[in-house]
Amino acid sequence: MDFDLFKKENEIIKVAETALEKGHFDEDSQKQFQSLLGEYKKLSKHAKRLINLSDRNELKLRDAGEEIKRQKKELERRQEELVQAEKMASLGQLVTGVAHELNTPLGIILTSSSSLRSETNHLNQLIQNAKAKKSDVARYMVSAQETCDLLERHSQSASELISSFKAVSVDQAIDDKRDIELRAYVKSIVRSLKPVLTGHNVQVIFQNSPVAIPITTYPGPLSQVITNLVLNAYKHGFEEGRLKGMIEISLKTGDEIELSVCDNGKGIAAEVQGKIFDPFITTARDSGGTGLGLHIVHNIVFSKLQGHIKVEQPKNEMGCRFVIALPKALKEE
Known part of the structure; x- marks a missing residue:
């Protein structure tokens, strides 16, 4: 379009220069000049419409670019939410598993400590009534040692499990x-x-x-x-x-x-x-x-x-x- 306008401008200038050389516009020159001028005005008007259309398209593209940026940010935000949701789901499974696994050592610890208390009370009662025998004390010591070993072993197991879970869960958070x-x-x-x-x-x-x-x-x-x-x-x-x-x-x-x-x-x-x-x-x-x-x-x-x-x-x-x-x-x- 810019080339067509430039071409018409040159044609108009050329007709005008020819008329100046002759010293007047003859009828043919006037008709040619008016015809070229009319075409030039049409091309100029069309060019303005194209420029306006280009400006509107540029504005639409700018708006579209802003919308794409907004949607990209929204997508990143939602993706981060999904990552957090997946993270929480994994932690939830770990919590459930650890809680289930802890039931065993904690149950044994509770049962063993209750048994040890019962045996201690029994021996204490014998001692208070002056009925305790050497064999009673020996039997209690063996039982107490076995119970203490059991308590220590399962307490250690629970402690290691909790420590592992704590390290992993804190790091994931x-x-x-x-x-x-x-x-x-x-x-x-x-x-x-x-x-x-x-x-x-x-x-x-x-x-x-x-x-x-x-x-x-x-x-x-x-x-x-x-x-x-x-x-x-x-x-x-x-x-x-x-x-x-x-x-x-x-x-x-x-x-x-x-x-x-x-x-x-x-x-x-x-x-x-x-x-x-x-x-x-x-x-x-x-x-x-x-x-x-x-x-x-x-x-x-x-x-x-x-x-x-x-x-x-x-x-x-x-x-x-x-x-x-x-x-x-x-x-x-």
């Missing part, structure tokens, strides 16, 4: 970066997860590394990743304990740290293999699955832990293996 020894930390995560699977047909095994593995990372998000992968295998690979099997966690160290979670369950359905980390992909929607667990794992590994994750399903074998590569130290954000 607080996103602090710090130095940790990865073997010991993964071991505490595995211990906190075992109560969730107690009474079912699934075992969680940690293949400990022979060497210490120091790492600077976010323990909370790392704990959530491991928890989600184990619970995902339990739910989908073993149908929540209806199938028997094993989930194995292992560590390797080199230029990067490799953490793998492997199971011998029923594997990944063919229709979801290529989109396992996509949001809302699940084969358990009828039983309450949201399809966000592995998507959240993927996002945490890439964005928070600065690593990468892949899934492997051996041919002609059951189960699957998630492999996570982590840097030994995070880059400054």
Whole structure:
């Protein structure tokens, strides 16, 4: 359009210059001049309409850009809410499992302490009535020693379970970066997860590394990743304990740290293999699955832990293996 206007302007100028050279406008020159001037006005008017339309489109694009930014922020906010909801769901399962597991040692402690009190009262009554024999005291001492050993053993078991759960739950609630020894930390995560699977047909095994593995990372998000992968295998690979099997966690160290979670369950359905980390992909929607667990794992590994994750399903074998590569130290954000 700008080229057409420029062309008409040149034609009009040329006609005017020719008339000036002649000293007057003849009839043909006047007709040509008026015709060119009319075309120029039409083109100019059309150009103005296009400019106005362009301005309106630019305004619409600007408004659309602002709307996209707003929707992006809203999407990020909702995604963060989903991450928190998934985190709370994982913690809820841990709480239930730990509470169930604590019932056993606490029940034994209560029963044993009641028995010890009863025996102590009985011996005290014999002593007060001057009827206590040496054999009574000896029998009490043996029984008291056995009860004390039982109390100590189950108190230690409960204390270790609570300590593991406390470390994992606090880390999942607080996103602090710090130095940790990865073997010991993964071991505490595995211990906190075992109560969730107690009474079912699934075992969680940690293949400990022979060497210490120091790492600077976010323990909370790392704990959530491991928890989600184990619970995902339990739910989908073993149908929540209806199938028997094993989930194995292992560590390797080199230029990067490799953490793998492997199971011998029923594997990944063919229709979801290529989109396992996509949001809302699940084969358990009828039983309450949201399809966000592995998507959240993927996002945490890439964005928070600065690593990468892949899934492997051996041919002609059951189960699957998630492999996570982590840097030994995070880059400054």
